[in-house]
Amino acid sequence: xxxxxxxxxxxxxxxxxxxxxxxxxxxxxxxxxxxxxxxxxxxxxxxxxxxxxxxxxxxxxxxxxxxxxxxxxxxxxxxxxxxxxxxxxxxxxxxxxxxxxxxxxxxxxxxxxxxxxxxxxxxxxxxxxxxxxxxxxxxxxxxxxxxxxxxxxxxxxxxxxxxxxxxxxxxxxxxxxxxxxxxxxxxxxxxxxxxxxxxxxxxxxxxxxxxxxxxxxxxxxxxxxxxxxxxxxxxxxxxxxxxxxxxxxxxxxxxxxxxxxxxxxxx
DNA sequence: ACCTATGTTGATAC
DNA sequence: GGTATCAACATAGG
Numbered sequence: 001x002x003x004x005x006x007x008x009x010x011x012x013x014x015x016x017x018x019x020x021x022x023x024x025x026x027x028x029x030x031x032x033x034x035x036x037x038x039x040x041x042x043x044x045x046x047x048x049x050x051x052x053x054x055x056x057x058x059x060x061x062x063x064x065x066x067x068x069x070x071x072x073x074x075x076x077x078x079x080x081x082x083x084x085x086x087x088x089x090x091x092x093x094x095x096x097x098x099x100x101x102x103x104x105x106x107x108x109x110x111x112x113x114x115x116x117x118x119x120x121x122x123x124x125x126x127x128x129x130x131x132x133x134x135x136x137x138x139x140x141x142x143x144x145x146x147x148x149x150x151x152x153x154x155x156x157x158x159x160x161x162x163x164x165x166x167x168x169x170x171x172x173x174x175x176x177x178x179x180x181x182x183x184x185x186x187x188x189x190x191x192x193x194x195x196x197x198x199x200x201x202x203x204x205x206x207x208x209x210x211x212x213x214x215x216x217x218x219x220x221x222x223x224x225x226x227x228x229x230x231x232x233x234x235x236x237x238x239x240x241x242x243x244x245x246x247x248x249x250x251x252x253x254x255x256x257x258x259x260x261x262x263x264x265x266x267x
Numbered sequence: 268a269c270c271t272a273t274g275t276t277g278a279t280a281c
Numbered sequence: 282g283g284t285a286t287c288a289a290c291a292t293a294g295g
Contacts (some may be wrong), residue, residue, distance in 0.1 A: 002274060003275095019275090032290075059275080074275085074276085075274090077273075077275045077276085077290085078275090078290090079275095128292065129289095130290050131290055131291085132275090133276085135276095150276095162284085163284080168285090172276070173276080182272095229275080257274095
């Protein structure tokens with residue numbers, strides 16, 4: 001699920017529903033998700049604090065409090081944020097409680113980290129695969145500019161170099177932050193660029209086009225509920241044909257990830 | 268049963 | 282330093 005658009009929706013959920021609430025207890029017992037913190041360390045830093053602001057850069061979120069501690073949250077590959085009974089990405093009318101996840105095999109369900117508020121509600125990181133991450137005072141210095149905000153000049157400079165395929169380049173979080181496997185494919189398809197083109201060989205015009213389509217694809221996905229609401233992504237599993245011209249899509253591994261593109265339109 | 272795939276990241280090696 | 286590969290986690294599906 002989580003690329004920049006999904007993370008932005010999670011951030012907005014926190015901003016809308018969790019700010020101003022006082023933390024009464026913290027469940028930070030999952031030592032893998034909370035590494036390198038020892039159990040109780042995050043709890044100690046946050047108990048009694050009130051959440052004040054929710055931020056995001058790329059796929060990393062951080063929540064400020066009226067204490068010194070900053071709570072860093074990363075959804076990994078399958079994580080979601082749950083506030084009270086609502087999870088980000090829920091469809092209206094279809095609530096998602098703990099439901100079938102609280103069976104005996106999973107005493108805490110898949111909630112790997114939970115803040116319980118003084119008002120009785122809660123915020124949780126729900127993550128089957130435990131590839132999400134919770135930590136205090138996260139280091140953001142290795143992240144490039146946010147993919148939804150980056151300006152034209154900064155984008156040209158950051159993306160337009162190196163011999164790696166352009167797809168790998170835009171997925172490199174230190175180059176620009178927020179692009180994952182699906183958003184990369186969707187964006188390159190919209191920009192009509194072949195994913196294997198060496199990044200350093202793109203012209204300024206192609207880089208500008210790539211940035212425009214990246215911003216457009218990102219904003220559309222945020223508005224519509226996730227990167228699966230694009231055009232290319234649903235086509236992969238539907239009929240495997242380019243939504244523009246009907247040409248069968250190609251599939252290969254690029255930058256270590258499964259990649260789909262239209263061999264007719266993407267050059 | 269066994270093998271593959273999966274929205275990410277980080278460590279490691281060349 | 283830039284690039285490529287593999288491992289970390291857990292589940293789903295052929």
